[in-house]
Amino acid sequence: MRPQRLVDGFNRFRARYYKPDGTGLMNRLAKGISPDSFVIHCIDPRSGAGTVFDAPPGQIFTHVQMGAIVPPYNAQKMPSLNASLAYAIDVKKVRHLVLLAHSDCGGIAALLNDMTDKRIADWVETAAKAKSAAENKLGKSDAAALQAETEKLSLAMSFKNLLEYPVVKQAMAEGRLSVTGWLFNVEKGTLQEYDAAKDTYTTLPSPAPAHRFHRPPKHKM
Numbered sequence: 001m002r003p004q005r006l007v008d009g010f011n012r013f014r015a016r017y018y019k020p021d022g023t024g025l026m027n028r029l030a031k032g033i034s035p036d037s038f039v040i041h042c043i044d045p046r047s048g049a050g051t052v053f054d055a056p057p058g059q060i061f062t063h064v065q066m067g068a069i070v071p072p073y074n075a076q077k078m079p080s081l082n083a084s085l086a087y088a089i090d091v092k093k094v095r096h097l098v099l100l101a102h103s104d105c106g107g108i109a110a111l112l113n114d115m116t117d118k119r120i121a122d123w124v125e126t127a128a129k130a131k132s133a134a135e136n137k138l139g140k141s142d143a144a145a146l147q148a149e150t151e152k153l154s155l156a157m158s159f160k161n162l163l164e165y166p167v168v169k170q171a172m173a174e175g176r177l178s179v180t181g182w183l184f185n186v187e188k189g190t191l192q193e194y195d196a197a198k199d200t201y202t203t204l205p206s207p208a209p210a211h212r213f214h215r216p217p218k219h220k221m
């Protein structure tokens with residue numbers, strides 16, 4: 001059976017971004033794109049780059065991996081990620097690379113719960129060091145705290161791995177690429193930024209969601 005919800009969505013998308021006179025956003029993007037960012041994120045539908053960064057079509061290259069886990073660089077493994085990084089960074093010259101992990105991550109939960117499905121376990125165990133470090137720090141009694149800590153440590157580990165990919169390393173050395181690690185908290189609606197030098201996270205300042213619907217306060221002169 002055809003997924004009708006997607007067909008309906010496609011028709012809304014088409015109506016919004018295509019115009020008969022060729023001036024729609026997608027009409028113009030059909031002539032070429034030059035995105036400045038590349039985001040690696042989880043398969044979780046709440047953490048898509050277009051969603052989290054409120055991006056219209058054509059702005060962000062994306063690569064999707066369960067848990068936003070990036071394994072250590074190995075020339076023979078991860079050919080898809082290597083190809084995506086090479087294309088976005090060296091061919092299309094993006095200036096910003098973002099690794100976007102998120103809270104309540106099913107991939108991290110699978111890692112913590114020792115999922116027996118080998119197809120999933122084989123992948124999430126790439127982040128096994130994050131799990132053992134979190135368990136050593138917190139123990140196993142508070143499942144929610146352990147999940148949150150493992151998400152932080154997994155992103156930190158993946159971020160450091162990403163910096164060792166030759167295409168990333170070279171572009172950074174040449175000063176043409178910034179690399180950022182963000183943890184998106186789905187419940188709170190916040191972004192926590194990873195600082196690799198200090199090995200800490202800082203929450204980005206964001207206006208409260210309601211502010212955009214309020215008039216700004218009048219300033220007394």
Ligand SMILES: [Zn+2]
Pocket residue numbers: 042043044066067068102104105106107108
């Ligand atoms: Zn996830």
